[in-house]
Amino acid sequence: MNEQSWSPETVAVVAGRPPHQPGAPVSPVVELTSTYVSWEPFGATDPGVYGRMNNATWRALEEAVGGLEGGTALCFASGMAAGAALFSLVPESGRVLMADSCYGSMLSLAGALAQAGRFSLTLVDVSDTEAVVAALPGADWLVLESPTNPLLQVADLGALGAAAQRLGVRLAVDNTFATPLLQNPLALGASVVMHSGTKYLSGHSDVVLGLLVAHDAELLEGLRGYRGLHGGILGPMEAWLALRGLRTLAVRLDRQQASAGVLAERLAGHPAISRVRYPGLSSDPGHQRAKSQMRGFGGMLSIELGGGREAADELVRHVRLWVPATSLGGVESLIERRRRIPAEPVSVPENLVRLSVGLEHVDDLWRDLEQALDGSGE
Numbered sequence: 128m129n130e131q132s133w134s135p136e137t138v139a140v141v142a143g144r145p146p147h148q149p150g151a152p153v154s155p156v157v158e159l160t161s162t163y164v165s166w167e168p169f170g171a172t173d174p175g176v177y178g179r180m181n182n183a184t185w186r187a188l189e190e191a192v193g194g195l196e197g198g199t200a201l202c203f204a205s206g207m208a209a210g211a212a213l214f215s216l217v218p219e220s221g222r223v224l225m226a227d228s229c230y231g232s233m234l235s236l237a238g239a240l241a242q243a244g245r246f247s248l249t250l251v252d253v254s255d256t257e258a259v260v261a262a263l264p265g266a267d268w269l270v271l272e273s274p275t276n277p278l279l280q281v282a283d284l285g286a287l288g289a290a291a292q293r294l295g296v297r298l299a300v301d302n303t304f305a306t307p308l309l310q311n312p313l314a315l316g317a318s319v320v321m322h323s324g325t326k327y328l329s330g331h332s333d334v335v336l337g338l339l340v341a342h343d344a345e346l347l348e349g350l351r352g353y354r355g356l357h358g359g360i361l362g363p364m365e366a367w368l369a370l371r372g373l374r375t376l377a378v379r380l381d382r383q384q385a386s387a388g389v390l391a392e393r394l395a396g397h398p399a400i401s402r403v404r405y406p407g408l409s410s411d412p413g414h415q416r417a418k419s420q421m422r423g424f425g426g427m428l429s430i431e432l433g434g435g436r437e438a439a440d441e442l443v444r445h446v447r448l449w450v451p452a453t454s455l456g457g458v459e460s461l462i463e464r465r466r467r468i469p470a471e472p473v474s475v476p477e478n479l480v481r482l483s484v485g486l487e488h489v490d491d492l493w494r495d496l497e498q499a500l501d502g503s504g505e
């Protein structure tokens with residue numbers, strides 16, 4: 128048995144630990160240093176000489192996430208810092224195709240860069256594979272998410288990855304919702320995988336970070352250079368917290384997606400709900416695609432309320448166990464009407480409420496939603 132054959136659940140637990148040597152710590156250390164002793168005071172070119180370029184706790188986290196995604200990982204101060212580094216890879220005056228249902232701040236960042244003349248931007252509907260493939264010729268990058276936040280659309284990663292490779296277009300996939308336990312875009316033709324590590328990877332709503340994973344040496348050099356020069360680096364303590372959270376990703380996700388499936392079914396039968404968006408439901412437009420390319424359907428779902436925006440606000444106001452807060456992927460269940468955020472794209476319905484299912488008992492989560500829906504005037 129060698130390290131290559133370990134299952135992802137095992138990699139999440141063992142990767143990035145110090146070697147098994149007598150007296151060695153079992154957990155990696157939090158390496159709190161801004162600089163490193165140099166043997167060549169006037170000629171040091173090793174990137175490990177300074178804390179903006181390198182840190183042992185980052186390396187432990189990067190080894191674990193890289194091992195899970197099948198590439199080399201680089202950590203950043205936030206998911207958005209990782210996103211900014213990703214866009215730095217687009218050639219000057221290049222052409223970017225981007226899913227119109229990507230996370231709102233990623234769309235805002237791409238829009239601002241396009242407006243500043245950095246590159247041209249075309250938005251595409253990732254659920255329409257043919258249309259995306261038709262738009263690929265001449266593009267430099269295709270940037271997408273699957274499933275998307277918060278519409279839960281599913282892109283055909285295999286078909287898009289193959290078409291992008293055939294046409295010389297780089298594909299970047301934000302894998303935040305799925306996590307590397309449910310899908311590995313690099314294996315399907317992506318050049319870069321992005322994560323808001325703030326969410327499932329760290330899993331406890333106590334740290335903000337981002338990661339990019341790639342295997343192309345040139346792309347990695349560009350990303351490492353960008354991170355070192357722009358300085359959006361992760362604190363060692365945050366890297367350690369994220370790695371500690373990652374150790375339990377598999378068990379958390381098992382519970383979260385089992386509960387999400389139960390809640391999706393129950394919500395679909397509730398008279399106040401006009402639509403449930405969850406790829407695990409056989410009626411969901413992304414179900415067959417998700418079934419063929421994912422190893423589970425994840426812990427995120429969105430619901431639309433028949434009573435409109437007001438009913439959605441009332442639901443969020445009346446829950447007691449669910450926490451009304453943005454973000455997702457933590458142990459505690461979060462609920463949010465997404466359009467309350469002014470930057471959220473108008474393609475997100477006003478009556479849509481996003482649910483991030485945590486580790487509480489599913490019946491408690493259901494009872495809380497039920498009482499809040501019954502109090503919402505339906």
Ligand SMILES: Cc1ncc(COP(=O)(O)O)c(C=O)c1O
Pocket residue numbers: 205206207208230232233272276301303304322323324325335336337454
């Ligand atoms: C899918 C997705 N990508 C990227 C981000 C940005 O990550 P961060 O908030 O860690 O900067 C988020 C944040 O919500 C997200 O949901």
